[in-house]
Amino acid sequence: MSMLADIMAHRELLANLIIRNLKSRYKDSALGFLWSILTPLFMAFIYMVFLRILRAGIPMEEILIGVFAWQYTVQCIGNGLTCITENGNLVKKVYFPRMILPLATTISNLVNFLLTLIVQFALVAILLGLHGQHIGVAVIALPAVIAFHFLFCFGIVLFLSCANVYFRDLEHLVNVLVTALFFLTPAMYSFSMVAQIASDKHLPLLAELYMLNPLAVIITAYRALILPDVVFPVTAGAGAGIVIAGLFVILAYGLFQKLQKNFSDMF
Amino acid sequence: MNAIEARLLSKCYRMQGSVAPTMFGKLAHIFRREPPKLLWAMDNVSFDIRRGETIGVIGPNGSGKSSLLSLIARTTAPTSGSVFSRGRVSSLLELGAGFHSELTGRENIFLNGAILGIPKKTLVKRFDGIVDFAGIREFLDMPVKFYSSGMYVRLGFAIAVEMDPDILLIDEVLAVGDTAFQIKCLARIRDFQRRGKTLVLVSHALQTVEEFCDRVFLIHKGKLVCEGKPSEVIFTYLKSYMGEGGGIHAVEYGSRDAEITGVRFIGSSGAETGTFGMGEPFAVEISYRARKRIDQPVFGFAIKTGNGFFVYGSNTQIAGFGIDHVEGQGRIMLKINPLTLMHGNFFLSLSVHSWDHAIQYHRLEDWYPFVVKNSTQEQGIFRLNSSWEMAG
Numbered sequence: 001m002s003m004l005a006d007i008m009a010h011r012e013l014l015a016n017l018i019i020r021n022l023k024s025r026y027k028d029s030a031l032g033f034l035w036s037i038l039t040p041l042f043m044a045f046i047y048m049v050f051l052r053i054l055r056a057g058i059p060m061e062e063i064l065i066g067v068f069a070w071q072y073t074v075q076c077i078g079n080g081l082t083c084i085t086e087n088g089n090l091v092k093k094v095y096f097p098r099m100i101l102p103l104a105t106t107i108s109n110l111v112n113f114l115l116t117l118i119v120q121f122a123l124v125a126i127l128l129g130l131h132g133q134h135i136g137v138a139v140i141a142l143p144a145v146i147a148f149h150f151l152f153c154f155g156i157v158l159f160l161s162c163a164n165v166y167f168r169d170l171e172h173l174v175n176v177l178v179t180a181l182f183f184l185t186p187a188m189y190s191f192s193m194v195a196q197i198a199s200d201k202h203l204p205l206l207a208e209l210y211m212l213n214p215l216a217v218i219i220t221a222y223r224a225l226i227l228p229d230v231v232f233p234v235t236a237g238a239g240a241g242i243v244i245a246g247l248f249v250i251l252a253y254g255l256f257q258k259l260q261k262n263f264s265d266m267f
Numbered sequence: 268m269n270a271i272e273a274r275l276l277s278k279c280y281r282m283q284g285s286v287a288p289t290m291f292g293k294l295a296h297i298f299r300r301e302p303p304k305l306l307w308a309m310d311n312v313s314f315d316i317r318r319g320e321t322i323g324v325i326g327p328n329g330s331g332k333s334s335l336l337s338l339i340a341r342t343t344a345p346t347s348g349s350v351f352s353r354g355r356v357s358s359l360l361e362l363g364a365g366f367h368s369e370l371t372g373r374e375n376i377f378l379n380g381a382i383l384g385i386p387k388k389t390l391v392k393r394f395d396g397i398v399d400f401a402g403i404r405e406f407l408d409m410p411v412k413f414y415s416s417g418m419y420v421r422l423g424f425a426i427a428v429e430m431d432p433d434i435l436l437i438d439e440v441l442a443v444g445d446t447a448f449q450i451k452c453l454a455r456i457r458d459f460q461r462r463g464k465t466l467v468l469v470s471h472a473l474q475t476v477e478e479f480c481d482r483v484f485l486i487h488k489g490k491l492v493c494e495g496k497p498s499e500v501i502f503t504y505l506k507s508y509m510g511e512g513g514g515i516h517a518v519e520y521g522s523r524d525a526e527i528t529g530v531r532f533i534g535s536s537g538a539e540t541g542t543f544g545m546g547e548p549f550a551v552e553i554s555y556r557a558r559k560r561i562d563q564p565v566f567g568f569a570i571k572t573g574n575g576f577f578v579y580g581s582n583t584q585i586a587g588f589g590i591d592h593v594e595g596q597g598r599i600m601l602k603i604n605p606l607t608l609m610h611g612n613f614f615l616s617l618s619v620h621s622w623d624h625a626i627q628y629h630r631l632e633d634w635y636p637f638v639v640k641n642s643t644q645e646q647g648i649f650r651l652n653s654s655w656e657m658a659g
Contacts, residue, residue, distance in 0.1 A: 016381035
């Protein structure tokens with residue numbers, strides 16, 4: 001039975017796990033869903049104040065888009081790490097396609113992301129309205145970027161979830177890497193700032209290399225589609241970033257498929 | 268048609284020992300260069316199970332019974348060989364596995380149902396049945412983390428019995444829970460059999476295996492050492508393998524001036540057996556050898572249940588069966604007719620001692636296992652000769 005058919009046969013389980021993830025996320029706090037909006041908002045606010053002090057001029061709407069997209073990625077990394085290990089009992093006792101667990105994690109975080117996106121859009125529209133601008137028509141292409149972002153996150157979750165089965169202390173290393181990744185990703189700043197530095201220092205290669213990070217491509221694409229002032233850099237570096245993301249997902253999928261057979265022996 | 272086919276099925280576990288599944292653990296292990304210890308939990312096992320058959324799997328602890336079920340259930344992958352099953356496989360292994368503590372009982376019914384592969388339609392239709400069976404109606408909208416452990420297991424079971432697979436795997440479910448729970452379990456198993464489902468049952472409760480199964484597999488050290496009719500395989504198990512995995516604290520002591528050299532359990536047909544029916548004649552032929560002449564020896568016996576409860580004991584002296592003397596080899600017959608034990612695994616202890624109990628010649632404590640099967644409706648461990656009449 002192919003993987004897809006096997007997952008389809010277990011779609012009720014997938015739906016239930018997604019609902020479980022969302023419910024348990026919103027259940028234990030009085031503010032529930034509100035926290036998934038407030039957290040990135042607070043973060044965006046902090047970054048803005050911080051950047052103002054540094055006298056780096058970056059519009060609030062760019063920070064908002066960057067931080068919300070970053071937040072989705074980071075939550076996938078956090079939940080992805082443990083999505084197999086915390087269900088060890090289940091994996092040991094019951095058969096179901098193991099890929100359902102990372103898939104449910106990525107989808108439930110996507111649902112959360114899409115819900116916060118509504119708030120994000122409202123805020124961005126207001127901020128743009130303040131200087132007489134509005135969200136461009138290019139925004140209709142947003143689902144394509146979201147789909148690509150989802151796929152990349154799924155790759156990350158696949159990779160981390162199976163690696164964590166074999167290396168339970170992976171979390172510590174991942175925490176460090178996530179911090180590094182945060183500074184390499186245009187979440188609280190913009191690609192135009194990187195491009196500016198690259199041209200100031202006469203290092204055009206720097207901007208190209210920077211775009212090898214798929215998240216840089218994804219977040220810049222979000223901004224370019226939503227904001228009228230941001231232009232997506234159609235360069236070899238950005239193309240390579242997309243290819244790298246694709247290769248990573250294929251690799252992570254292959255690794256997961258190879259390792260999943262022995263998951264139950266690891267608990 | 269075969270429901271399950273296994274061909275040269277093998278499963279090897281690396282004994283990780285102290286190696287933690289962490290990066291530092293792996294690193295430390297590489298430097299120590301210990302060769303990994305291998306454990307063959309399943310070793311080139313081949314078999315066919317026909318659709319509608321009920322198979323019992325018995326064997327000492329750690330022989331690979333549960334590994335076999337995991338392989339059939341596909342929760343673990345074979346190291347080599349293959350196992351193929353036709354139809355949907357479910358296992359009644361872990362009650363309440365996959366409950367999410369933050370979610371309410373109501374939500375967990377649907378989540379757990381989905382994990383076990385029960386269609387939502389069935390769950391909706393059977394919802395009230397599940398809730399009543401588990402007896403959790405007042406607690407339905409409370410997170411299960413506040414449930415008592417009994418409620419937890421009952422709810423797990425109530426959901427699990429709604430599964431309608433083609434092949435059901437059962438691992439020692441009957442060992443947990445109270446009597447009422449076990450009766451419900453057994454009733455469910457009968458129901459499955461009536462509907463022509465295939466069952467694979469792992470159990471140490473040999474009388475249950477004898478009662479329910481069409482065929483029995485005896486597994487020992489990962490190998491399928493024998494298969495066949497329940498009574499015969501159970502007999503082989505009792506004679507050759509039982510007690511290896513612990514659980515029986517058999518002891519042997521005495522001066523050995525007279526010793527018990529052999530024991531044969533004789534059933535109602537007069538042939539040697541390990542399984543007896545309740546109410547049928549029970550006989551034990553004891554061979555002995557006395558190194559010297561012993562006057563007025565006393566032969567004694569005791570019967571205990573599998574979990575050590577002392578059921579009955581007596582000896583030739585109490586029974587008024589005087590033995591003048593023994594010398595050399597001989598045989599003595601212990602007869603119980605009818606056998607009033609109800610059902611279960613029992614152990615027979617035997618002894619030879621002097622008439623004044625001063626010298627213990629030979630005592631075999633909990634040495635000989637046997638199985639009693641009850642086919643009546645009566646309950647309990649011992650049959651009491653009861654009757655009813657209208658009073659007044």
